[in-house]
Amino acid sequence: MCGLLGILTADRNAAAIAPELGEAVHCMRHRGPDESGTWHDDDVAYGFNRLAIIDIAHSHQPLRWGPAGNPERYALTFNGEIYNYLELREELRRDHDAVFQTEGDSETIVAAFHYWGAHAVRRLRGMFAFAVWDTEKRELFIARDPFGIKPLFIAHGAGGFGFASEKKSLLEAADLLGIDLSIDPRATEHYLVLQYVPEPETLHTGIRRLESGSYAWIRPGGEPEITRYFTPRFPVVPFVRGKSEAQKRYNEIARVLEDSVAKHMRADVTVGSFLSGGIDSTAIAALAIRHNPDLITFTTGFQREGYSEVDVAAESAEAIGARHVVKIVGPEEFAQAIPEIVWYLDDPVADPALVPLYFVAREARKHVKVVLSGEGADELFGGYTIYREPLSLRPFSALTPGMRRAASRMSDRLPEGRRGKSLLQRGSQTLEERYYGNARSFQDAHLRSVLRDFHPEWTHMDVTAPIYAQSEGWDPVARMQHVDLFTWLRGDILVKADKMTMANSLELRVPFLDPEVFKVAERIPYKQKITRDTTKYALRQALEGIVPPHVLHRDKLGFPVPIRHWLRGPELYEWARSQIAESGADHILNLQAVGQMLEEHRSGIADHSRRLWTLITFMVWHGIFVEKRIKPQIQDHQYPVTL
Structure with a gap:
């Protein structure tokens, strides 16, 4: 568990921005008071704060892992927990001779990514938002858990691509990225209606969220290529x-x-x-x-x-x-x-x-x-309780559009508080019109x-x-x-x-x-x-x-x-x-x-x-x-x- 912040630079100046990244990640100190620090190569800089839960003495971040011959090929920064990591580690050892240096769940993510690619996220039982930088292919992979338990904010500007567990860290790094910090009027209106800002929006125009159940590939100077890997269905x-x-x-x-x-x-x-x-x-x-x-x-x-x-x-x-x-x-x-x-x-x-x-x-x-x-x-x-509403509105389900409009007009004419007004109003609308949470x-x-x-x-x-x-x-x-x-x-x-x-x-x-x-x-x-x-x-x-x-x-x-x-x-x-x-x-x-x-x-x-x-x-x-x-x-x- 931690608070992570990273930038994939557009001009290979990661070493120059690493100190500023360390300052920007400090505002997430509460997410990980046990350890903090930064890491960088030419293209990528990471900042992190760790809350140590599993393998406390080891599993430090950012975590380096790789196969035999290139043991530090990947750099991981990770927020969350993988609950089936023991079973996955055993499978990776058995089927791929994977070697692990720690007893934590972080290494499991990187090894699974190396052997199974993007499909690895479908095998993880847990909550997560993570980034893996491949130093060999020079590409970044980020992913978020199926339900969106852990957050991941993203921003793309002239200075590169940024990602963080909290938006305030990207606000601190806004000048490095060159992003638009104007207030998004549509997101503001959505907030007033819903009482929250819906994904992928935020109230800042230049900062979005990677949606739940999604992953993305990003290469230096390029746009993120986002894929949804999980869509819940009933x-x-x-x-x-x-x-x-x-x-x-x-x-x-x-x-x-x-x-x-x-x-x-x-x-x-x-x-x-x-x-x-x-x-x-x-x-x-x-x-x-x-x-x-x-x-x-x-x-x-x-x-x-x-x-x-x-x-x-x-x-x-x-x-x-x-x-x-x-x-x-x-x-x-x-x-x-x-x-x-x-x-x-x-x-x-x-x-x-x-x-x-x-x-x-x-x-x-x-x-x-x-x-x-x-x-x-x-x-x-x-x-x-509102899930029982279709039962009470079942008599309205056979209404034609014209009949629905008539019911709506009848509802409008009734004074506030009159019995039956709300029923008429809801019954005059389709499910798509009346229900939004x-x-x-x-x-x-x-x-x-x-x-x-x-x-x-x-x-x-x-x-x-x-x-x-x-x-x-x-x-x-x-x-x-x-x-x-x-x-x-x-x-x-x-x-x-x-x-x-x-x-x-x-x-x-x-x-x-x-x-x-x-x-x-x-x-x-x-x-x-x-x-x-x-x-x-x-x-x-x-x-x-x-x-x-x-x-x-x-x-x-x-x-x-x-x-x-x-x-x-x-x-x-x-x-x-x-x-x-x-x-x-x-x-x-x-x-x-x-x-x-x-x-x-x-x-x-x-x-x-x-x-x-x-x-x-x-x-x-x-x-x-x-x-x-x-x-x-x-x-x-x-x-x-x-x-």
Whole structure:
């Protein structure tokens, strides 16, 4: 695990820029406080920070490896973990007489790349973003894991091609690369609608992201040649009646999940687990404690009633026999942490749940160096309540386009709050029109009021239309899952998971997002994912006897944060008002309109909490990265290597 930064120069001046690269990588110190340094040859310069998890005393980066006769042919820099590295090392030794000098997973990547080429990425079970420089062929290969668990930002300018684990390092190296740092208006509009910046965009025009499940070849002076190697698919699977056949499927889910957790426990440091009141994290913790009887679990919550799963999580920890640690977050520390958190994010993510995640990660880092978590279960197994929407809208499925337009007009004529208005509105739209993920911050009417330069032609369809095109003929729930894997999961869920834990030099692992688990999940039929009574039906059946009964069939709460109440009261209202008053983003946002929204929210005329949080998060981001007005107090975390 580390923070990596690299530049493939256009004019073979890597030696000259290496010192500046070392300075640029320092702002990612939190990603790897155990070791840091640089390496270069004529064409390529690397900077890195290492968080040592496996083979702590060795596996230093950048790692050099090569076959007999050229033992330093390749130079690797790598962020992540490969959980099946032991099995791959054995195969490479057996079939290719590969020789390894360390006991870590990094060498496995390079050896697999040498013998299997780009196809090697399909063999890796893990989370990764890495770069391999071939000193013989003078070409760079970069790749990212199938689901996008680990980030990789890229930029291409007159000075060469750059890549990094965090965008802020590329911002530091912008002059070396000669890239455009203007704010991307389309990405800004997408952020306001979705509450995150969708891949491959960032808010800086000259910096993009290598998408999940992709790799690229780059040669000096050339453009990156990007290939998608993994596209998740949910093919139509017939529903087979009969308890015995269903039980086989449930057993298969339990088996592959147990195998995934076992491999995710591989580490030379202590592994803990996040634990909420939900089925996903509880399942992971219950399986993890089989491999570590001294497992420590961590949860967070708020003092306000109805906004905490602390009691349920504590009951779960007791039921599985884990030691449990709780962090309660108050509104004052919540607000004080926002600038620091946004700095760690690189681009704004308007999900208030990332704030308590930051605090529980900080608490966990006092005890462990690695945690497991339950991200990805909802997308793979059908866990979001909105996935039941096709059931309620089934009567509308036979409507002609003309009938849909008529239903839409009827909905428009009904006053806000009238029963049936929302049903008519949703039923009048096709799935492609109405569904673009879990977060829907702004509709067009609100965008017009707050954006100085509104482009109605830029919509969520820019992002989702190509994704929907891949899923023609699938059932509606599968299509929604497919959209979420490419949008909500990698744009919000995994960004906050990576950024908030790595901000605290804590490695987070997600056993649900494993290629072998996905192979099982993709074959679950529609009727075994969603019923009228529950979500994740097949997963719940598979976890009978693993997850405690008080959690197994509990409704999904999510991670509600009381910003709706706090923005109306003394907790956050004055703070929010000061952010609006001091913002220098008036050329992008109509700050007067935003201020009016805050007053309407405070008075109870409307609930603008989600939209306000999206706007204020953007203002803080703009204050840090554009105006340079806000200067977060960043801790230079120092932790022991072997907790």
